[in-house]
Amino acid sequence: MKKLLLGLSDGELKLLAAEAGEKEYRGKQIADLVYRQGCRGVALMSNLPAKFRSWLDKEYAVGRSQIVKTRRGKDRTFKVLLTPAFGDFIESVGMAYEDRFSCCVSTQVGCSVGCSFCATGAGGFKRNLAAGEIIDQVLTVGEVAVREKMLPPDGRVSHVVFMGMGEPLMNYEATLTAVKLLNSELKVGMRNITISTIGYVPGIYRVAREHLQLTLAISLHASEDTIRRRLVPGMSRFSLKDIVEAGRDYFRETGRRVTFEYCLLAGVNDSPSEAARLAELLKGMNCHVNLIPFNPVEGKNYKPPRADRSADFRRVLEDGDIPVTQREQRGAGIEAACGQLRRMQRQ
Ligand code: SAH
Ligand code: SF4
Numbered sequence: 001m002k003k004l005l006l007g008l009s010d011g012e013l014k015l016l017a018a019e020a021g022e023k024e025y026r027g028k029q030i031a032d033l034v035y036r037q038g039c040r041g042v043a044l045m046s047n048l049p050a051k052f053r054s055w056l057d058k059e060y061a062v063g064r065s066q067i068v069k070t071r072r073g074k075d076r077t078f079k080v081l082l083t084p085a086f087g088d089f090i091e092s093v094g095m096a097y098e099d100r101f102s103c104c105v106s107t108q109v110g111c112s113v114g115c116s117f118c119a120t121g122a123g124g125f126k127r128n129l130a131a132g133e134i135i136d137q138v139l140t141v142g143e144v145a146v147r148e149k150m151l152p153p154d155g156r157v158s159h160v161v162f163m164g165m166g167e168p169l170m171n172y173e174a175t176l177t178a179v180k181l182l183n184s185e186l187k188v189g190m191r192n193i194t195i196s197t198i199g200y201v202p203g204i205y206r207v208a209r210e211h212l213q214l215t216l217a218i219s220l221h222a223s224e225d226t227i228r229r230r231l232v233p234g235m236s237r238f239s240l241k242d243i244v245e246a247g248r249d250y251f252r253e254t255g256r257r258v259t260f261e262y263c264l265l266a267g268v269n270d271s272p273s274e275a276a277r278l279a280e281l282l283k284g285m286n287c288h289v290n291l292i293p294f295n296p297v298e299g300k301n302y303k304p305p306r307a308d309r310s311a312d313f314r315r316v317l318e319d320g321d322i323p324v325t326q327r328e329q330r331g332a333g334i335e336a337a338c339g340q341l342r343r344m345q346r347q
Contacts, residue, residue, distance in 0.1 A: 004063030004085055005034050005042075005056075006139075007132030007177060009184070020055045035135075035185040038143060040064045061085060063132035065140055071334040076150055079336035080140060084109075084133040088126060090165055091341040092137040094157075095330050096150040100192075102159035103141040105134055106341065107175055108166025113198050113234035115221075117265060119297045119335075119342040120165040121234075129166070131177035137164075138182060159192040163217075165341050168195050169203025176207070179214065190214055196261065201238045204246035208253035216250050217259040217290070218243060222269050223277035231269070244281055251286050258287045263339070264310055265294050266303040275313040279320025288323040295329075295337040 008016070014027030029047060033039035041064075042057045065082040068089065072078045076096040084090055093104040111118070112125035138157050145151040160182055162168040168175040175195065182188045190213040197203060198219045207216065222228035222240065229236045247258040260282065264270045278289070291314060293304040305313070310326070317324045331337045 001086070002061040003059055004130060004132035005030060005060050006063035006085075006135050007130055007174075007181065009181060016056075017052070020052055022049070022052050026052060031185060034062050035139075035181075038139065063130070063136055065133070065136050067140065067144070070144060071336070072148070073331045073334040073336060075330055077331040077334070077336060078144060078148065078150075079331060079334050079341075080144060082137065082140060084129060084136065086127075086130060086133065090129070090133075090137070091336070092141050092164060093331055093336045093341070094141040094145050094150065096145065100158040101142075101145055101151055101155065102161060103138050103157045104161045104164050105137045105178075106164035106166055107134060107162055107168040107171045111166045112170065113167050113232065115198065115232050115234070115339075117231065117263060117294060117297065117300055117302050118339045119300075120339070122297075122299065123342055128171040128174060131174040131181065134174060134178035135181055135186070138186060138188075156186070157188065159194075160188050161194045161196065163194070163196040163338060167198055167200060169197045169200040169207065172203055172206065176210065179212070194259075198232060199235050199238055199243040199246075201242050201246045204243075204250055208246075208250040211254060213254065213256060215256060215259065216247075216254075217261050218247050219261040219263070220244075220278075221261070221263050221265075223274045223281055227269055227274075231265075240281060244285070247287065248285055258285075260287055260289045261292060262289055263292045263294055264305045264313065266305045266309065268302065270305040270309050270313055272312050272316050275316035276320065279317050279322050282322055283320070288325060289317055290325050290327055292327040292338055293329070295332055295340050297340060 010031050013030045014024045017026035063085040065084045069081040079093050082090050088109040090106040095102045108128050109126035110123045111120045114121040142157045183190050194215040196217040221231050294302050314324050
């Protein structure tokens with residue numbers, strides 16, 4: 001199996017050039033080719049000496065995916081089903097807004113956490129993605145957006161959310177390498193990158209110590225441990241208190257306000273008393289809560305809450321001085337909304 005050039009930093013690419021007996025600036029040329037010029041293969045790097053190209057070709061591939069299918073939504077949203085460089089199938093989403101273009105990436109093929117309301121979790125875990133396979137999704141979604149005229153030819157992805165398939169903090173090295181390269185090579189602002197975690201506590205402490213200006217979103221979904229364990233069985237070893245404390249630590253270390261995500265499930269976690277308990281749990285913390293109404297997933301018995309129930313839930317939080325936003329529903333018609341991504345095809 002060849003190694004991927006995507007996922008290597010400028011410095012690492014310079015070392016690679018030196019290893020091949022080439023001048024250092026050749027490394028910078030490769031970075032320009034793979035990160036900024038959309039070059040898809042070593043054989044296409046015509047501005048490199050033929051000798052260096054054939055040296056590279058023995059061990060390295062660029063790391064680009066193949067698009068299997070593109071589905072367009074009504075709301076300037078699309079979803080691509082991709083075969084990443086090391087195989088399998090993953091999904092990524094592009095969303096055009098007036099002032100930005102956002103890409104939602106997957107970090108794993110499947111997910112081991114198995115949340116009871118999530119389509120990805122239902123399929124189990126297959127493998128971690130490599131950093132290059134994560135970066136490829138942003139490049140690919142950007143290219144599709146240009147083709148679909150959602151971005152001008154010189155436009156670029158301005159925001160990246162790690163909210164696709166998989167738990168980013170359980171694929172820590174690849175996620176962090178991708179984050180740093182998205183920032184340094186693709187010029188996505190650190191503050192415009194969001195990692196969403198299901199509350200994997202050791203990962204939260206670890207990422208805090210990177211001292212990056214990333215946005216951290218923690219999926220909570222409950223204000224009481226018995227309900228949380230039922231909804232998120234794969235994280236039962238961490239209590240809500242432990243998770244919220246890790247969120248407080250993240251704020252202390254980085255100064256970044258943490259987002260708590262809460263997927264509202266009718267009759268399960270949407271009562272005013274749960275909202276009051278949530279407000280109590282988060283009291284005094286510099287955070288905000290993002291309410292996500294359940295997106296229907298085939299084979300799951302949950303329902304989204306009635307509008308008056310979610311409005312009540314929101315009001316109780318606001319009365320407790322917790323800032324709240326409600327997630328704009330995007331991509332639902334093409335199963336591209338939060339938690340709806342899944343491996344649709346098998347090899
Ligand atoms: N594994 C990470 C990131 C991927 S999921 C995490 O769980 O945070 C992104 C968000 O979608 C999470 O907040 C997740 O809880 C939520 N989600 C999953 N299934 C959903 C569904 N069917 N409807 C609404 N939100 C869902
Ligand atoms: Fe995994 Fe997140 Fe889905 Fe849970 S919600 S199964 S952690 S992708």
